[in-house]
Amino acid sequence: MSTVVSLEKYIHNDLVRRVEELSGQDLLACYQCGECSAGCPAAFAMDLLPSQVIRLLQLGQVEEVLNSATIWFCAACQTCYARCPKGVDLSRIMEALRELAMERDGDTLKHTEIPKEELEAFPQQAIIAGFRKYTL
Amino acid sequence: MPVKRALIIGAGIAGMQAALDIANAGYEVVLVERLPSIGGRMHQLSETFPTLDCAQCILTPRMVEVGHHENIRLYTYSEVESVEGEVGDFRVRIRRHPAYVNWDICTGCGICQEKCPKRVLSTDFERGMGKRKAIYTLSPQAVPNKPVIDAENCIYFQRGKCRVCERFCPTGAIDFEQKESFFEERVGAIIVATGYDLLPLEELGEYGAGQIPDVIDGLAFERLLSASGPTAGKIRRPSDGKEPKTVVFVQCAGSRDPEHHMPYCSKICCMYTAKHAMLYKHRVHDGQAIVFYIDIRSAGKGYEEFVQRAITEDRVLYIRGKVARIYQEDGKVIVRGVDTLSGKQVEVAADMVVLAVAMVPRITTRALAEKLGIEVDEHGFLVEADGNLNPVETNRPGIFLAGAGAGPKDIPETVSQASGAAGKVLSLFSQWE
Amino acid sequence: MKISYFPGCTLNTKGKGFDRSVREAMAALGVELVELPDWNCCGASFPLLVDNVLDLVGPARVLINTAARDNKLTTACTTCYNVLKRTNRVLREDENIRERLNYFVEADYQGQVEVSDILQLIRDEVGFEKVKEAVKKPLNGLRVASYYGCMVLRPPREVAYDDPENPHALDDLMAALGAEPVRWGAKAECCGNYLVARKPEVAMEMSYRVLSSASRAGAEVIVANCPLCQFNLDRWQRDLTLTHGGFEPIPVLYFTQLLAIALGLDPGGYELEKHYVDPRPLLESKGLI
Structure with missing residues (x-):
């Protein structure tokens, strides 16, 4: 992450x-x-806080956001949206960012990468939802 | 011939200031107050920002002045029932609630309050931080210093037996048969100074919805700070009476939140939170005060300096970010917030939390505005004729505004507007020669 | 009463024990669940892009099939509830999407079906008082942490039938069964959801936070309402004892398993033995099985 932002973008x-x-x-x-960042249950795993994702987008820094790990760790729990005083649905923004990142880089989940024993153990909905969120 | 008398509705600092200005100019004022004593919200405060004046010390002389002023006719424990007529000649009907005490012969000795066996949590004046009796005055400095009986909690009214107050009253002033009474007044102009309330904690689900005893609002904290309050100015948390060593202050609780609560900035919270944190540190030297804020709005004379003093002199920790959740665990109040400046989530296990909840108009303001034929906005605040150039007038000639009933204001601004409204009234009177 | 029932993928396979406890408990409470014929997967997550019409076809088809038979649909999987409820809302409120979906599926559906979660159905149609009267084996003294997860609470305006910040329906049900619901901080925190498919270690840590909150509150057992929550909370506990010092495993049951047990039903078919943290020693120690 660079500490210099080009506002020409x-x-x-x-x-x-x-x-x-x-x-x-x-x-x-x-x-x-x-408030979104304060309450996000997955923030510990993120390199950018949810509010920083929006801030960088406000500054036009989409590339930086698409390269961030944060967008893959949003679990769409919608805690942020439920509390956002401005009604911004951040999980929809995260979904849009995943979409753009996958348009650029391709799918980020392959069933061959999930260990067989986990694949067998997972509830169906984990697999279906996982592929819906992590593949185009 | 127009009537050169004024009606003022609400006897907080706004109504009192306007009343004194008009009365001192030689005109009669009819001052109507819903509660048993004048003084309003300021009467509940400990100290005022940015000077840290003792609120009681600067307010009570004025309350006494209002109470004794020969030009002020005071109706406490009363409400405006109806208003007819127009500028120059309003006919006002006033309803006075039964106090069950004959104030004409009551001397205010206080024996009744001392002897009354029924203790009640004072949810109004003490904000749940202290108790009062079923027969009570709002405070020892109440004006008038005459008690009322709270029939809902009075043993006699509820069970038909007791009458202890009556037995001990040296002047025979207790009157269980008293009924509400009505009065008619003629006035030429009206000032509406109905004041504000705070958004109930129950509305704030993520902050515990009022179910966590050690999460309180700013006015409750004022009562804890107040030397004449229920703890005599000692900071004691409600759940167990212990001195809290870590206190978290949360700003913008319900303000700036168009999605769930109030879209506006409540204007006074940044300053009173700085004051709260500062006064807490003055009372509890080894305590830690932590303020969560979104922006610090300290526009006012000496205001920014005051906030900086809280940070540098009193070592209050300011954290930029809105708190997402407050819950109870192991006798602590867990506050989950964020410091957006460092980009870190922050969790504090606090002993007590003070929420700077949104200022809202009194719930009764809307109905009163209807009686007066003036407007309220979508939130229930009274509407000025013109926010820029007519900030104390309403759209109805002869009716003026003062104080936080027309939108969030601090004390200096409230007093200025009140004097402005009084000036408008006097200017009107001077045209009626 | 009779009501159309949508089991969903997981309850039809990995979550059979949940499904059976739901059906038997509801029957004991006088509610006949009529499985929707020819049902299909709801999609397991509500699609969040503006242009999500194709992803809504699956859940819309479920609703349309329901409408041909019933005006009410209930489901025990809260993820299914979330997806179906929100899809139905879109069909009710967004004329454009409604028209397009009806065109795809060759139907004329206006959103008339009422979608409920099974807990909501128990609360509103049966009533906790009636449940209390039907209890044969009270869960006396069992300290339960009621876990709501996300799906029945958020987004509040679209799905919540309970207080979204301080939900209590499940606590109330547990109290009606004679259990002692504990007051805890993480009852509505996310377990990690589908993150488990890509980054199990993150879901594991998120679940740890929920589990440890329940333990700190003195809970002996957690009850869940979603098969993925149940899995995330249950699955990693052995690993957590290695990575998080002092962590003590805590059984995670479906709330309907406890409901059925309290109603005096035989839990033999509820696959208690398939839970990663075996709940049976606890239930045995309480004299419940």
Whole structure:
């Protein structure tokens, strides 16, 4: 993660617009209170806090966000959305970002990568939901 | 001939200021207060920001002045029933609740309160931090210093036996038969100064929904801080009476939250939270005060300096981020927040939490506005004729606004608006020669 | 009463013990669950992109099939509940998506089916008082942590039938069965959901936080309402004893298993032996099995 941000990326950024279109969320509605980050149960595993993801998007830094691990650790529990004072559905933004990342890099879950014993142990819904979230 | 008298509804600091301004100019004021004593919210406060004046010390002389002023006719424990007429000639009907005490002969000696066997949690004035009796005055400095009987909690009213207060009253002032009474007044102008309330803690599900005893609101903390409060100014947490060593203050609890609560900034919380944290440190030297904030809004004379003093002199830890959840565990109050500046989640096991909950208008304001024929906004705050150039007038000629009933305000702003409204009334009177 | 019932993929396979406890307990409470014929998978997660119409076909088909027979549908898998409830809401409120879906599936569905979760059905149609009267083997003294997870609570406006921050329906049911519900902080925290498919260690840590909260509150057992929550909470406990010092395993049951036991039913078919942390010693020690 660089500590320098180029704001030239900011004004005309088609990728930011795509995130908004795919997610249906207004990124500028967020005023960065941080409540999403405060309550996120998966934040310990994230390199960017949920509110930082939105902030970077507000600054046009889509690439940095797409390279972040955070988008893969959102479990869509919607705790953030339930509490967001501005009604921003961050899990929809995360889904849009996963979509864009997979358009760029391909699927991130292959059934061959799941150990056979786990594949047999997992409840069906874990596998179905996993493939829906981690493959195009 | 227009009537050069004014009605003021609400006797908090706004209504009192306006009443004194008008009365001192030589005109009569009819001052109506819903509670048994004047003084309003300021009467509940410990100290005021940014000067840390003792609120009682600067307020009570004014309360006494209002109580004794020859031009002020005081109706406490009363509400405006109806208003007819128009500017210059309003006819006002006032309903006074039965106090079950004949105030004309009561001397305010206080024996009745001392002897009354029924102790009740004071949810109104003490915000649940202390108790009162079933016959009570709001505070020892109440004006008028005359008690009322709370029939819902009075043993005699509930079970038909007791009458201890009556037995001990040296002047025979107790009157269980007293009924509500009505009064008519004619006035030429009206000032509405109905004040504010706080969003109930029950509304804040993620902050414990009012079910965690050691999570309290800012006014409750004022009562703990107040030297004349239920703990005599000692900081004691409600659950077990222990001195809390870690206290978390949460700003924007219900404010700036259009999705669930109030969309607006409540304006006073940044400052009173800094004051709370500071005063807590003054009382508990080895305690830790932690403030969670989103933005610090300290626009006002001496305000930013005050906040900085809390941080540097009193070592209050300010953490930038909104708290997501508060719950109880092992006798502690767990606060889960974030520090967005460092990008870290923060968890604090606190002894007590003070929520700076949103300011809301009094629930009765809407109905009163209807009686007066003036407007309230979507949240129930009274609406000014023009926010820019007519901030103390309403759309109805002769009716003016003062204080937090028209939107969140601190004390200096409230007093300024009250004097402004009084000036408007006086200017009107001077045109009626 | 009779009501259409959607088991869902997991209850039809890995979660058979859950399914059986649901059917038997509901029968004992006088509710006949009529399995929806020819049902299909709901998709196991609600699609979150704006253009999600194709992903909604599956759950929409379930609702449309229901509408041909019944105006009510219940399910015990809370993930299915979440997906079906939200899909139904979209069908009710979004005219554009409704038209497109009806066109795909060749139907004319307006969102008229009422979707309920089985706990909601027990609370609202049976009533906890009636449950209490039907108890044959009270769970006396069993300290239960009621775990709600995400699916019946969030997003609140779309799915919650309980207080989303301080839910209590499951606690109330457990109290009606004679158990002692503990007050704990993590009852609505996420277990890790589908993260388990890609990063099990993250789901494991998330589950650990839930489990340790329950233990700190003095719970002897956790009850869950979702097969994936049950799995995530149950599956990794042996590993957690190695990675988290002082961690003590705690059995994770489906709430309907305890319900059925309390109603005096034979838990033989509830696959208690398949749980990773064997709940039987605890249940035996309490005289419940």
